[in-house]
Amino acid sequence: MTRKQRRLTIIGGSLAVLAVAAALVLNAMRDSIVFFSTPKMVAEKHIQPGKRFRLGGLVQPGSLVRGDNLKVTFEVGDGSAALPVSYQGILPDLFREGQGVVAEGSLDASGVFKADTVLAKHDENYMPKDVADALKKQGLWKEEYETKAKAKGGARTDGNAASATASGQGAVR
Amino acid sequence: MIAESGHYALVLAFGLALIQSTVPILGARWREYSLMNVARSTAVAQLMFVAASFAALVTLHVSSDFSVANVFENSHSMKPLIYKITGVWGNHEGSMLLWVSILALFGGLVAIFGNNLPISLRAHVLAVQAWIASAFYLFILTTSNPFLRIANPPIEGQDLNPVLQDIGLAVHPPMLYLGYVGFSISFSFAVAALIEGRIDAAWARWVRPWTLVAWIFLTAGIAMGSYWAYYELGWGGWWFWDPVENASLMPWLAGTALLHSLVVMEKRNALKVWTILLSILTFSLSLLGTFLVRSGVLTSVHAFANDPRRGVFILLILCVFIGGSLSLYILRASSLKQGGLFAPISREGALVLNNLLLTTACATVFVGTLYPLALEVMTGEKISVGAPFFNLTFGPLFVPLLIALPFGPLLAWKRGDLLGAAQRLMTAGFAALFVLAVVWAWTHGGSTFAPLAIGLAVFVIAGAVIDIIERIGLFRLSPGIAFQRARGLPRSAWGTMFAHAGIGIALIGIVCETSWNSESIRTMKAGDSADIAGYELKLESLTPRQGPNYREMVAKFSVLVDGRIIDTMTPSKRNFTTRGATTTEAALLSRGASQLYISLGDVSSDGAIAVRIYHKPLVLLIWFGPVLMAFGGVLSLSDRRLRVGAPKPAKSVRGLQAAE
Numbered sequence: 001m002t003r004k005q006r007r008l009t010i011i012g013g014s015l016a017v018l019a020v021a022a023a024l025v026l027n028a029m030r031d032s033i034v035f036f037s038t039p040k041m042v043a044e045k046h047i048q049p050g051k052r053f054r055l056g057g058l059v060q061p062g063s064l065v066r067g068d069n070l071k072v073t074f075e076v077g078d079g080s081a082a083l084p085v086s087y088q089g090i091l092p093d094l095f096r097e098g099q100g101v102v103a104e105g106s107l108d109a110s111g112v113f114k115a116d117t118v119l120a121k122h123d124e125n126y127m128p129k130d131v132a133d134a135l136k137k138q139g140l141w142k143e144e145y146e147t148k149a150k151a152k153g154g155a156r157t158d159g160n161a162a163s164a165t166a167s168g169q170g171a172v173r
Numbered sequence: 174m175i176a177e178s179g180h181y182a183l184v185l186a187f188g189l190a191l192i193q194s195t196v197p198i199l200g201a202r203w204r205e206y207s208l209m210n211v212a213r214s215t216a217v218a219q220l221m222f223v224a225a226s227f228a229a230l231v232t233l234h235v236s237s238d239f240s241v242a243n244v245f246e247n248s249h250s251m252k253p254l255i256y257k258i259t260g261v262w263g264n265h266e267g268s269m270l271l272w273v274s275i276l277a278l279f280g281g282l283v284a285i286f287g288n289n290l291p292i293s294l295r296a297h298v299l300a301v302q303a304w305i306a307s308a309f310y311l312f313i314l315t316t317s318n319p320f321l322r323i324a325n326p327p328i329e330g331q332d333l334n335p336v337l338q339d340i341g342l343a344v345h346p347p348m349l350y351l352g353y354v355g356f357s358i359s360f361s362f363a364v365a366a367l368i369e370g371r372i373d374a375a376w377a378r379w380v381r382p383w384t385l386v387a388w389i390f391l392t393a394g395i396a397m398g399s400y401w402a403y404y405e406l407g408w409g410g411w412w413f414w415d416p417v418e419n420a421s422l423m424p425w426l427a428g429t430a431l432l433h434s435l436v437v438m439e440k441r442n443a444l445k446v447w448t449i450l451l452s453i454l455t456f457s458l459s460l461l462g463t464f465l466v467r468s469g470v471l472t473s474v475h476a477f478a479n480d481p482r483r484g485v486f487i488l489l490i491l492c493v494f495i496g497g498s499l500s501l502y503i504l505r506a507s508s509l510k511q512g513g514l515f516a517p518i519s520r521e522g523a524l525v526l527n528n529l530l531l532t533t534a535c536a537t538v539f540v541g542t543l544y545p546l547a548l549e550v551m552t553g554e555k556i557s558v559g560a561p562f563f564n565l566t567f568g569p570l571f572v573p574l575l576i577a578l579p580f581g582p583l584l585a586w587k588r589g590d591l592l593g594a595a596q597r598l599m600t601a602g603f604a605a606l607f608v609l610a611v612v613w614a615w616t617h618g619g620s621t622f623a624p625l626a627i628g629l630a631v632f633v634i635a636g637a638v639i640d641i642i643e644r645i646g647l648f649r650l651s652p653g654i655a656f657q658r659a660r661g662l663p664r665s666a667w668g669t670m671f672a673h674a675g676i677g678i679a680l681i682g683i684v685c686e687t688s689w690n691s692e693s694i695r696t697m698k699a700g701d702s703a704d705i706a707g708y709e710l711k712l713e714s715l716t717p718r719q720g721p722n723y724r725e726m727v728a729k730f731s732v733l734v735d736g737r738i739i740d741t742m743t744p745s746k747r748n749f750t751t752r753g754a755t756t757t758e759a760a761l762l763s764r765g766a767s768q769l770y771i772s773l774g775d776v777s778s779d780g781a782i783a784v785r786i787y788h789k790p791l792v793l794l795i796w797f798g799p800v801l802m803a804f805g806g807v808l809s810l811s812d813r814r815l816r817v818g819a820p821k822p823a824k825s826v827r828g829l830q831a832a833e
Contacts, residue, residue, distance in 0.1 A: 009517045014529050021533045024566040025540055032561030089694055090774035090783045093755040
């Protein structure tokens, strides 16, 4: 083999691997990406039952009902719309009525959001970022959230913690 | 006083870094030895001043001086001493100070142990190192000063985030930073080589130990962080494909590739241009990781836009260093002479394949981590990219890598014999097939994926062992001779075996944990029992207890096998009053490499408590693998060739390597 042929082999091989990787990425992008919605967006977009997405908003005060066998139902609202959510399992430590929450799952035929995961990415001061952004957009953001968060900013922006706090968001199954 | 001295020391370190980043370069240009040697003394002095500054911050935290904002926000007088110390780097300002301290440490080490480097190369390396340091000193001094005072000092602090009050924080961030920042050395060497326009096998010989050190720490740091998340968060998960985790995984993948391409460069003087690029990319990814974690961009894209000082500053550092070094690369890379020829089927070829797959895998992680950010900035659409994405992209790229892995060390340099290597790996192949069949039969009806993956892992481990057996001639020669050859074998060969086997072991752990993990979520009252994977767990009691800065509810479980108590487990739920936060302290019980895992949920009104119980088969192998890999790295590092051979020109050493 000449130098040129050898180089071509290597370049050809690299391109082949890159092409495979690109195909894998595009394929995965199509199937395994989960979009984020608020109840209002759900109402507007007419999301199909069975399609997975993340639902974010505030847990409506007074809507939490605990059933047998760790079954819970609650409503997630964003001021203009609310969506009933059902979930079975242990809720995150900081799940409370009136607090922000992000749940992952899909709508069933009757329009109830079946969550298989409730994310606990926040402490008591900190809204999940998606929820905070959505609330701000709709003018429902209360300044007290921010001042509270700022007063205790250290924990939130802390970083190496990051692997804990941010990765900490672990999911409840 | 201490705060002001610490601040002052930091300013002085910044000044020294500025001198270090200019004078030696001028010295190298004018061939003035005294000016080039300035780099050495400033690097050491800079290390001393930044260490003094760091010590000052530690002192402030230990003495609970709440007149300092950083201490007030992250400490509490009742906090145990160890967490007062580790709390120093449990927040933004302190961890940035740790970052530059480690940067200065590496600079200082190069200055102290770099006696055998050509003087101009050392001057350039230390100058580049000082550029990075200056940028980060400026960042800390202008946007994240940890020594700021509060006008009216409060009596009590706000305490450290409870999740961080754990021994994991003592070890994980410093380890990770030693890895991240350690790659700055290979970056500085690469840029220095580009500035000088000269690079040879000896260069690789100097860079390799530094890269290896960084890689060892990063490997151990990632594994440590994963274990910490596993036991501290109470979800039983050990890897979440979270952006923060990916931020550390990307430099690791690139660094692993770099480690291998440096071998090619050192031994065969080939792949120079690529190795330089990889050195630049590895550290760029470390900087990117710092940006992702430090700028707040992950917390919220909007928060980043609203309070832009920190984020934009790091983004600027990122752009200047990555853009600058890549421009320099484009300008100068063509002037580097190409080295040795090799056939596609050869040790070099195998290492190129390793590099190709590792960097491609790294690229998929990059896309998965940054695509959601980019999409949100551009369209406002919010998406989450989670484990399914990475399983579909990262996974398939690792399969060919693992299949090819055992072949690499068995191929000869320049032109290898694939068939010969395959024949020698026959035993490993049979072992893999045998294990595959056994696992398949044992779990009949289960997923086909798990037996295949375990077969692959066995192939990797057996392949690594066979390489050593072949080299020392075990079974082929008399035991005495084999033993002598084993002793004569360079330690780096043993290091390779341990590191490669470590990957296989980690893979077995990962596959077993994900495939045969059993879990049980239920509510229990005192006296109730739960059965899981052949164990019976009996909840004996629920008792409240008072800790130093928290109250906790402790559940006591008896673990029974066949009706006999073998151990007790005490998971708890802690409530930290100062922050009003709750943490879940899981209880772990190791049985061999498998673990039982209990974490608690809420207590309901009728006195029953929600409990999450897992049995995780062979889960400890997930972390034992990386530990073995890091151990392999340490063995390689202690290799005589790296310690003694480094300054010698490549030629004279090559004679010694005939044994391979």
